[in-house]
Amino acid sequence: MLSKKQAKTFFIAGSLVTFFIFIGLTIFSLSKSQDQSNSDKITESVAHGKHLWEKNNCMGCHTLMGEGAYYAPELTNVIKRRGEVYVKTLLKMKTPWAPRGRKMVAYGFSDEEANDLIAFLKWVGEINLNGFEKVDRTVSPLPKDKMKN
Amino acid sequence: MKYKSQKVAYWFFALSMLLLVLQLTYGFIMGFARLGYDGLHNIIPFNTAHTVHINTLVVWLLSGFMGAAYYIIPEESESELWSVKLAYVQLISLAVVGVAALLGYHFNIWEGRKFLEIPRELDWLVAINVILFLVILLMTIIKGKKKTTTSWVLFGGLLGAALFYLPGMISFDSQVLDSFFRWWVVHLWVEGVWELIMGGILSFLLIKLTGVDREVIEKWLYVVIGLTFLSGILGTGHHYYYIGVNKIWLIVGGIFSAMEPLAFLAMALWAVNMYRKGEKKHPNTLALYWTLGAAIVSFLGAGVLGLAHTLPQTNLYTHGTLVTAMHGHLAFWGAYAMIVLAMITYALPNLTGRKLYDHPRGRAAFWLSNIGMFTMVAAFAAAGVAQVYLERILGYEFGDVQNKIQVHFWVLIMGATILTTGLILYIIDFIKYGLPNDEAVTK
Ligand code: HEM
Ligand code: HEM
Ligand SMILES: [Fe+2]
Numbered sequence: 001m002l003s004k005k006q007a008k009t010f011f012i013a014g015s016l017v018t019f020f021i022f023i024g025l026t027i028f029s030l031s032k033s034q035d036q037s038n039s040d041k042i043t044e045s046v047a048h049g050k051h052l053w054e055k056n057n058c059m060g061c062h063t064l065m066g067e068g069a070y071y072a073p074e075l076t077n078v079i080k081r082r083g084e085v086y087v088k089t090l091l092k093m094k095t096p097w098a099p100r101g102r103k104m105v106a107y108g109f110s111d112e113e114a115n116d117l118i119a120f121l122k123w124v125g126e127i128n129l130n131g132f133e134k135v136d137r138t139v140s141p142l143p144k145d146k147m148k149n
Numbered sequence: 150m151k152y153k154s155q156k157v158a159y160w161f162f163a164l165s166m167l168l169l170v171l172q173l174t175y176g177f178i179m180g181f182a183r184l185g186y187d188g189l190h191n192i193i194p195f196n197t198a199h200t201v202h203i204n205t206l207v208v209w210l211l212s213g214f215m216g217a218a219y220y221i222i223p224e225e226s227e228s229e230l231w232s233v234k235l236a237y238v239q240l241i242s243l244a245v246v247g248v249a250a251l252l253g254y255h256f257n258i259w260e261g262r263k264f265l266e267i268p269r270e271l272d273w274l275v276a277i278n279v280i281l282f283l284v285i286l287l288m289t290i291i292k293g294k295k296k297t298t299t300s301w302v303l304f305g306g307l308l309g310a311a312l313f314y315l316p317g318m319i320s321f322d323s324q325v326l327d328s329f330f331r332w333w334v335v336h337l338w339v340e341g342v343w344e345l346i347m348g349g350i351l352s353f354l355l356i357k358l359t360g361v362d363r364e365v366i367e368k369w370l371y372v373v374i375g376l377t378f379l380s381g382i383l384g385t386g387h388h389y390y391y392i393g394v395n396k397i398w399l400i401v402g403g404i405f406s407a408m409e410p411l412a413f414l415a416m417a418l419w420a421v422n423m424y425r426k427g428e429k430k431h432p433n434t435l436a437l438y439w440t441l442g443a444a445i446v447s448f449l450g451a452g453v454l455g456l457a458h459t460l461p462q463t464n465l466y467t468h469g470t471l472v473t474a475m476h477g478h479l480a481f482w483g484a485y486a487m488i489v490l491a492m493i494t495y496a497l498p499n500l501t502g503r504k505l506y507d508h509p510r511g512r513a514a515f516w517l518s519n520i521g522m523f524t525m526v527a528a529f530a531a532a533g534v535a536q537v538y539l540e541r542i543l544g545y546e547f548g549d550v551q552n553k554i555q556v557h558f559w560v561l562i563m564g565a566t567i568l569t570t571g572l573i574l575y576i577i578d579f580i581k582y583g584l585p586n587d588e589a590v591t592k
Contacts, residue, residue, distance in 0.1 A: 004298075004364055007371035015378035018405075022382050025401060029394050030326070037325040037393040047322040057261030060196020065392045066469030067328055068263055071183070071195045073547035074469060096190065100548030103187055105194045124324055130399065132391035135465055135541050 036128035049120025052113055061104070064124060066132060072102065076129070077136045079122050087121070088114045150499045152223040154230035156585040159500050160240050161216030162493045166576050168209035168247070173569050175202040180565055183551075183558045193255065200254045200266045206481065207264065208247050211310075213489030214346050215243070215282060218303055220496050221353045222286050225300040226293025231285050239281045246274045262327065264335050265317045272318050279311045298367040299356070302374060303349025309342030325393040332388040339480070340381040340409060340451075347447070347488050348374050348416070354440045354495055355420060359427025369419045376415050380408035390461045391468055399461040406459045410452030413484075420444035433498060434507040438515050439491030446487055446519070450479025454526075466541045471533035471554075479526045490575065501582045502589030514575040521568025525561050532557035 028034065053059070059068035064075050078087060091114040096103040109117065127133070150156070178189060178198040187195075223230050230236055250267045253259060259266040267275065286307070290300050316333035352370045356363050386402020420441050431437070454476040458467040467473065494511070498504045505511075532554045539550040 002368065002372070004368040004371065007368045007375065011371045011375035011378070014375050015382070018379055018382040022385065025383075025386075025397065029389075029397060030329070034395045036395060037323060039323050039325075042322050050322060050324055050327075053324075054261045055259075056257065057196045057200060057259050057266065059261045059263055060199045060266075061194075063469040064324065065328065067392065068469065069196070069199045070469065070471055070474060071179075071199070100546075101185060101552060102182075102548065103190050103194075105196070120324075127325065127393040129391045129393055130396055131465060132468060135468075 038126055041123060045116045045119040046123045049116035052117050053120060056107060065129060074136050075121060076133060077125050079125050084118055087118055091117060150589055152229045153587055153590055154233045155220050155223050156500060157233060157236045158216040158220035158496060159585040161212045164244055165209045165212040166579055168205045172202055172205035176565060180558060180562050184555060197254050200259060201251055203264055204266060210485045210489055217350050217492040218286055218307060221303060222289050222300055225297045226290050227295050228289060228293035231288035231292060235281060235285055239278060242278050246271055262331055265331060283308055283311060299349055299352045302345050302370060306342050306345030306349055310338060313337045313342060328392045332385055336385045336388055340384060344377040345374050347484055350488050350492055351420060354491060355423045358431045358437050358440060359423045360429035361423045361427050366423055373412060373415045373419055376412035380405050380412060384409050387459050390464055403461050410456050413448040413452035417444045417448040432506045433495055435511040436491055436495035439487055439494050443483060443487035443491050446483030450483040454479055466537050470536050471529050472537060475526050475529035475533050478529060482522050497582045500585035500589060502586060503582055510574050511578055514571045518568050518571030521564045521571055524564030524567060528557045528560035528564055
């Protein structure tokens with residue numbers, strides 16, 4: 001029968017081994033050769049866009065790369081889906097935008113801020129997401145706008 | 150209770166109950182917003198409600214863990230707390246930082262990173278607060294007569310929670326790296342070090358409630374936390390499938406996260422078997438309900454519903470949908486909310502000297518809150534599966550799908566009402582017990 005001491009050894013050994021493997025995999029996975037996010041394309045504008053994304057807690061309603069809240073649409077491919085003009089217009093609006101009932105916060109971003117957010121979203125839209133980027137596109141032969149309520 | 154200084158625990162539990170009420174309130178705000186009743190949009194938009202909901206959740210659980218530690222560590226170490234005065238300083242500073250953060254969320258002051266929204270300046274205060282907390286505990290353990298496995302595991306979990314808060318404070322320009330290290334906090338908390346905290350509390354409660362020999366209970370505690378780390382650390386990979394890092398995580402995360410339910414299964418079997426084995430039954434039946442409930446419901450919420458979407462082939466479609474919300478609710482409820490409520494139910498009669506062990510209101514609180522939560526989870530599940538099919542498989546527009554599945558949110562509100570009724574009964578009990586007092590000390 002297992003003794004308390006053996007149980008303790010199991011705990012310590014198991015934790016240490018998996019922890020070191022985890023650190024090793026992290027280093028490997030974040031190394032330059034494994035980069036699939038075009039990190040060299042993070043311009044000042046992209047970085048500022050990310051800052052605005054955080055500062056305004058966009059993730060409190062939307063998901064990006066599948067992370068965030070589930071009140072508002074996934075934005076990974078939003079620039080490809082809607083185009084820059086559309087997105088820019090809604091970012092600059094001063095009254096709540098609500099195309100399908102739910103309201104977005106009226107941020108009233110300046111031209112420059114809107115551009116930076118778009119640069120950020122465009123950068124995200126180019127990341128290789130191991131297939132998730134395809135799920136966020138129309139995957140059905142049915143056009144999205146044909147659905148009747 | 151055995152030591153006067155254990156009374157500190159009461160105030161952490163009280164803070165916990167207060168934040169729980171706030172959490173439920175903001176939950177309703179979100180639920181109604183999804184039904185189109187968003188009259189509060191200009192003052193409390195959805196992102197504010199969401200952030201307050203999940204932050205009050207985390208802080209009421211942490212406050213509950215801290216109260217549990219202030220109750221358990223003196224009793225296990227057989228000594229008074231090292232410094233009661235500092236423990237009150239820590240309580241008040243925790244409350245002040247918490248309130249400051251929550252207020253800020255109403256004025257667009259936050260870092261929009263799910264679960265880690267507390268602004269950087271306040272992060273430092275949190276860190277100082279937690280260091281103070283850990284020092285008080287550590288000094289108590291060192292100076293105490295006994296150093297038990299239960300104390301060390303509980304302390305280790307709390308220390309781990311403090312250490313794994315730090316990766317969340319690093320800044321990145323890349324969203325990929327940001328997200329990568331956000332999970333070092335969120336995942337390694339709930340599927341790592343918090344399970345040590347839960348295990349420590351569970352071990353203490355089982356020792357007290359079942360009367361089974363400490364050595365036996367603590368042996369299985371090691372097995373449970375061993376399984377936790379063995380699967381949970383590499384299991385972090387289940388958050389790395391689709392966030393822009395390489396495919397190695399699909400294999401590593403898939404295999405190891407699929408093993409995580411074993412730790413929760415072991416926890417449930419451990420609790421149930423110790424209960425069966427125990428001969429001298431403690432009269433606090435309600436505490437036993439919550440304790441066994443936590444062990445079993447955590448297996449359902451974290452283990453079973455976690456497994457339901459953890460394989461990369463499934464997660465490709467469910468990632469970031471209401472399926473996640475389904476799992477998030479039952480996992481947090483079963484594992485962490487219920488263990489805190491178990492601890493409070495066990496400690497209150499001892500802190501206040503009123504031995505109201507089993508009464509209809511207490512039972513109603515247990516059953517109503519659980520039935521309510523399961524109803525909510527069923528509503529999220531129905532909505533989530535429909536969302537995945539319509540949006541991710543058929544490719545319909547997000548907003549159109551949300552309108553189609555709106556009806557499930559009426560069920561959600563119904564479940565939430567039952568849950569809230571149960572929890573209000575729980576809080577009425579909490580208040581009726583009265584304040585902790587020195588007469589309650591029994592040697
Ligand atoms: C008590 C333990 C657990 C708690 C409290 C918990 C809670 C949560 C929460 C709140 C999320 C959403 C996180 C976010 O989007 O920021 C989440 C996601 C997830 N959880 Fe858990 N969880 C637990 C255990 C587990 C276990 C054991 C498994 C696997 C068997 C699991 C599998 C997952 C997966 C795959 C996701 C990602 C969902 C997605 O892609 O959107 N969880 N969990
Ligand atoms: C009055 C009762 C409650 C209601 C109406 C409610 C409703 C909600 C809603 C609508 C969301 C947002 C989902 C989204 O992103 O769109 C949410 C998120 C969340 N709630 Fe609740 N909730 C309630 C109680 C609770 C309780 C008691 C817990 C924990 C024990 C909890 C834990 C969570 C968590 C962890 C999230 C984030 C989940 C995720 O993103 O996957 N909630 N809740
Ligand atoms: Fe996880």
